Amino acid sequence: MAAHRKPRQRALNGGTARTAATLALAGAATATAFDGTGHAEPRLSPAEVKSKVDALYREAEIATEKYNGAKEKADNAEESLGELRDEAARKAEKLNSAREGLGSIAAAQYRSGGIDPAVQLALSSEPDQFLERAALADRAGSRQASAVSGVRKQIQEIDQLHSEADGTLDRLESRQAELKKHKKTVNGKLDAAKRLLARLTAEQRARLAGDGDQDRASRAAGHDAALDAPAKAPNARASTAVSYAYEALGSPYVxxxxxxxAFDCSGLTQAAYRAAGVSIPRTTYAQIAAGNRIPRSQLQPGDLVFFYQGISHVGIYVGNGQMIHAPNPSAPVRFAPISQMPFAGATRVA
Incomplete structure (x- = not known):
């Protein structure tokens, strides 16, 4: 029986207990320091946090533009699918009417008994009248053949519409999967930036967020007359777009x-030109190709200015080396010098 007793646990002596406690604390620190994997990030200075957050915002913006492009294509596919289904329904209704007409013709033939015309002529007491009726019947037969041909063509057209709708639905589902992927990427980057910012004090966060607010403060105080009103734009459409951007100052980035x-960067420029009656694409990488490319030295108010190698950011130039743009979730629509970011190109859409 003694062989089945549970072995007694050895008591820890002082040195062993201290060693075990040290290892346990070290393990706990390692386990809790990882973000979901148990690793602690080193303490960062506010400047280092800002650098990392800015990098995350840029990565999020790249994913945002991909999301915007996929959404635009998904919306177009959804609209096309609706149009195809509506057209198929209209043709199906027309087909039903044509089939009813064929049914009437068939019923009439059945009632007439389908007697051979030669027999009818032999039995007729009035050959002239029969010949007239025979001619009418022949024309009715031609109409019947035409109706059958029309029905056959309508069926083929409906089948074609259904095939196109199936292809469009496949594209829509593909775009929706792409949307989901890009949305997950954007949210992941923004959440990571939020966690980094949470490690700063409220004062430090306010200081970082306020870096670009000096433009608005300066304008409010009248210290920079160049920002008080839009510079003269080259035409009415560009002027309207610039005015819209001024009205959007202070709007949140979403x-x-x-x-x-609320706006993201390309959403602001698209909305500004939509207000001017000019339709431009949704994404930064499509907007840069929407107008005439111009050198930096020839910028005029209303021109779209693009930044970073992947054309991931855009603003609307307002003169005096300044643009209005929607920067990122940490700051609202505001002024910024175009020298603030790596310049990638400019285009004139109006």
Whole structure:
């Protein structure tokens, strides 16, 4: 029986207990320091946090533009699918009417008994009258053949519409999967930036967020007359777009938003030109190709200015080396010098 007793646990002596406690604390520190994997990030200075957060915002913006492009294509596919289904329904209704007409013709033939015309002529007491009726019947037969041909063509057209709708639906589902992927990427980057910012004090966060607010403060105080009103634009459409951008100052950045109360970077420029009656694409990488490319030295108010190698950011130039743009979730729509970011090109859309 003694062989089945549970072995007694050895008591820890002082040195062993201290060693075990040290190892346990070290393990706990390692386990809790990882973000979901148990690793602690080193303590960062506010400047280092800002650098990392800015990098995350840029990565999020790249994913945002991909999301915007996929959404635009998904919206177009959804609209096309609706149109195809509506057209198929209209043709199906027309087909039903044609089939009813064929049914009437068939019923009439059945009632007439389908007697051979030669027999009818032999039995007729009035050959002239029969010949007239025979001619009418022949014309009715031609109409019947035409009706059958029309029905056959309508069926083929409906089948073609259904085939196109199936292809469009496949594209739509593919775009929706792409949207989901890009949305997950954007949210992941923004959440990571939020966690980094949470490690700063409220004062440090306010200081970082306020870096670009000096433009607005300066304008409010009248210290920079260049920002008080839009510089003269080359034409009415560009002037309207610039005025819209001024009206949007202070609006929050929300990724995927196109106004009127919130914007992302390309959403702001698209909304500004929409207000001017000019339709431009949704994404930065499509907007840069939407107008005439111009050198930096020839910028005029209303021109779109693009930044970074992947054309991931855009603003609207307002003169005096300044643009209005929607920067990132940490700051609202505001002024910024175009020298603030790596310049990638400019285009004139109006």
């Amino acid at each position: 990724w995927g938003a196109t106004g009127p109360n």
